[in-house]
Structures are given as structure tokens and as C-alpha cells.
Amino acid sequence: MNKKWMIIIPASLLMLFIIFFPPEVVWNHSSDQTRTVFQQNPKQAQTTLTRNGITYQSLSYLQKQWNLDTDINEIDGKIILVHGKKRLTLFQEMPVLNVNGRFVPLSRGPIKENNEFWLANEAIRQIEKELKDTRTSTRIPAVALQRVPVHELVDYLSFLKNPIRGAHVSTRDSQLPGAPRPYRNGVHEGIDWYGYTTGVKMTTKTPVLSMADGIIVRADHNYKEMTESERNQLLKKAAELGQTPEYILDKLRGRSVWVQYDKGILARYVHLDRISKKIKVGEKVKTGQLIGYVGNSGTSDGVLGNNEGLHLHLDIFIYGEWFWRYYTMNERRIILEKVFHPEEKK
Structure with a gap:
């Protein structure tokens, strides 16, 4: 084969390759010239991730x-x-799903990695099932969306029973909803039931009872306490952000049980020492049934492994909204005292 054909054949093959597999053209502009650079198509963004044997898909x-x-x-x-x-x-790392204000269990909460949120395949199937459910959405009552007279909110919550037998609402405003929490750049979301402010001695044998009939949404039976260093790192991050992200606050709650009640009311029983073995996610719970026992998990005392600071922290939401957000501190106290002290309704 002469030199002429040795040049023509490779050139022809190159032209055919360019025709059938055109490269991406990138125009690089400079002050004095424009040049064309041929490069391969960029690698597609990663869409799946495997962690601890669990496969996730990217939210994007x-x-x-x-x-x-x-x-x-x-x-x-x-x-x-x-x-x-x-x-x-959905909430980062939290195994719950809020559907139009009502909470249901979720197999695994989203995780965040490489500035991307990831959902586990099982959770995706649950979400798709909810999306396909075409039943009429729940009509959220005004009590969850705006301020109503105090007595109307009291009536709405009146079916709830006291979670600590014999205890009364804390005498300290700092243990009521909305009280400042400067150590984590946030506010107190619920009600604290300490022995020295509620009239009942609190120990790790003090029962925490369900306030009504409901469905267990979450039960942290396998909760593992943080180290002091881990907790301090979370607080440091909250300080840097100037607020407490929800996923950090969830860790600070320690061992928790979430129960969805009627009328869109969700209760979070927090800082528990342990949970009753009869409490199982997705199953029913009865009024007065044992949820677990008072503890200090997730707190500064809990990470030290002592029995100081024992108390129940109780959050109450109405269709995903704080029940107390439209009311003054004094009104919040009145509402709570009337709900948990029925004799005062007279």
C-alpha cells in the first residue's frame, strides 16, 4: 500500500467516527481569539447510593x-x-412522614451527603403509595391555622389525659412551650414535667402514659445515647448556624415515642429512659397505656450516664403545627392547666 492510501484511509475513518459520534463542542472565549475544544460528554450525576447495605436514590x-x-x-x-x-x-434522618398534617411511619428518613438528599428505596415505595392515594385530603380546621379563642382551643384538646399520673403543669414558664433556649439558639417546643415543678417525684420508674387512643408513628427502641463530644458538636453547629436545625433538635430529644391521635393531634414523648415492649410502630395504643418511663436521654445529663435532670418533655402539634404558636405565655399556661386539670373548667 503506498503512502497516499495510508493517509486517506485513517482520515476517512476519523471523519466517519466524527459523523456518527459527534463530540461536544465547547467554545472558550478570550480577549483575542475563540477556539474550539473537543471533549467527552461529562459523566452523568450519581443517582444511587449504598450505605450499610441500604440503597438510596437522589432526591434531584x-x-x-x-x-x-x-x-x-x-x-x-x-x-x-x-x-x-x-x-x-419529610425530615432528614427522621423515620416519619407528614401527609397533609397527619404523621405516618416511614421506614427510613432521608439522609444528606455531598450536598444532596437521598431516599431509601423502601421509603420511596411508601411515598409513591401515598402520592397515588386519591382519597379526599383532610380539611384542616381553623384551630390549627389561626388564633381562635382560648376556650375553643381548650375544648379541642380536652380529650387528652395527663401523661404523668398525679402531676400538674409546671409552675415555671421556662418549662412551657415557647420559652427561650439560648444554649441551642432556639425555643422550647413543648412542656417539661420535672418533679420539683409538677408535684410528682420523677425517677426512671415513673410511668409515661398515652394521653388518648392513637397510632404509634415512631418508637426509638434501638436508640443509642450520644457521647458528650457528639452532643457538643451538634450544639456547636447550631451556634454557627444561629438556629437549631430540625435534624439536630431531633437528636437532642433522645429516645422518643410519637403518637398520632384523633383531630390531627400528634404527641411526642421525649427524653425517655426506656420504652414499653408493647409499643410497636404502626400499632394502636389505648388511653392510659404505658408508653415508657421518664428519663434524660439526649440531654447533657443523659450523655454523662447519670440520673440527674429526669423529666418528660411533651410536644403537642395540631396537623403539624405547634398548638401554642398564636398565644402568649400566659395564655399557653391557661390552656395547658385547663386541659390537664379538668376540674378547673368549671
Whole structure:
């Protein structure tokens, strides 16, 4: 073969390759010239992730698949998915799903890695099932959306019973909802039941009782206490952010049980020492049934492994909203005292 054909054949093959596999053209502009650079197509973004044998898919990929309106709070780790009248809310590392204000169990909460949120395959199947459920969405009452007269809110909550037998609402405002919590740049979301302010001695044998009939949404039977260093790192991050992200606050709650009650009311029983073996996610719980026992898990005392600071922290939400957010501290006290001291309703 002569030199002429040795040049023509490779050149022809190159032209055919360019025609059938065109490279991406990138125009690099400079002050004096424009040049063309041929490069390979960039690698597709990663859409799956495996951690501890669990396979996750990226939220950005799922957003395209589901074609939903999405609102993501990167700091709080809060993800809102909207499909028609359905509004689903997920929380970073928290095994619960809020569906139009009512909570249901979720196999695993989203995780965050490489500035991306990831959902486990089992959780994805649960979410898709909720999205396909076309039943009429719940009509959220005014009591959850705006201020109503105090007596109306008291009536709405009146079916709830005292979670600590014989105890009264704390005599200290600092243990009521909305009290400042400067150590973590936040506010107190619930009610604390300490022995020295509620009239009942608190020990790790003090029973915590269900306030009504409901469904167990979450039960941290396998909770593992943080180290002091781990807790301090969380508080340091909250200080740097100037607020307590929801996923950090969830860790500071320690061992928890969440119960969904009627009328859109969710209760979180927090800082528990241990949980009754009869409490199982997805199953029913009866009024007065044992939830667990008072503790200090997740607190500064809990990480030290002592029995100081024992108390029950109780959060109450109405369709995902703090029951107390439209009321003054004095009104919050009145509401709580009337709900948990029925004789004062007269």
C-alpha cells in the first residue's frame, strides 16, 4: 500500500467516527481569539447510593421522575413534596412522614451527603403509595391555622389525659412551650414535667402514659445515647448556624415515642429512659397505656450516664403545627392547666 492510501484511509475513518459520534463542542472565549475544544460528554450525576447495605436514590433524580412541586429547606433538612391536594413532608434522618398534617411511619428518613438528599428505596415505595392515594385530603380546621379563642382551643384538646399520673403543669414558664433556649439558639417546643415543678417525684420508674387512643408513628427502641463530644458538636453547629436545625433538635430529644391521635393531634414523648415492649410502630395504643418511663436521654445529663435532670418533655402539634404558636405565655399556661386539670373548667 503506498503512502497516499495510508493517509486517506485513517482520515476517512476519523471523519466517519466524527459523523456518527459527534463530540461536544465547547467554545472558550478570550480577549483575542475563540477556539474550539473537543471533549467527552461529562459523566452523568450519581443517582444511587449504598450505605450499610441500604440503597438510596437522589432526591434531584426523583424530582424529575415524580414531576412534583418541591420545597427544600437545606438547613433544617426539611423536604416538602406537593402533588395536587397532597402535601408530603419529610425530615432528614427522621423515620416519619407528614401527609397533609397527619404523621405516618416511614421506614427510613432521608439522609444528606455531598450536598444532596437521598431516599431509601423502601421509603420511596411508601411515598409513591401515598402520592397515588386519591382519597379526599383532610380539611384542616381553623384551630390549627389561626388564633381562635382560648376556650375553643381548650375544648379541642380536652380529650387528652395527663401523661404523668398525679402531676400538674409546671409552675415555671421556662418549662412551657415557647420559652427561650439560648444554649441551642432556639425555643422550647413543648412542656417539661420535672418533679420539683409538677408535684410528682420523677425517677426512671415513673410511668409515661398515652394521653388518648392513637397510632404509634415512631418508637426509638434501638436508640443509642450520644457521647458528650457528639452532643457538643451538634450544639456547636447550631451556634454557627444561629438556629437549631430540625435534624439536630431531633437528636437532642433522645429516645422518643410519637403518637398520632384523633383531630390531627400528634404527641411526642421525649427524653425517655426506656420504652414499653408493647409499643410497636404502626400499632394502636389505648388511653392510659404505658408508653415508657421518664428519663434524660439526649440531654447533657443523659450523655454523662447519670440520673440527674429526669423529666418528660411533651410536644403537642395540631396537623403539624405547634398548638401554642398564636398565644402568649400566659395564655399557653391557661390552656395547658385547663386541659390537664379538668376540674378547673368549671
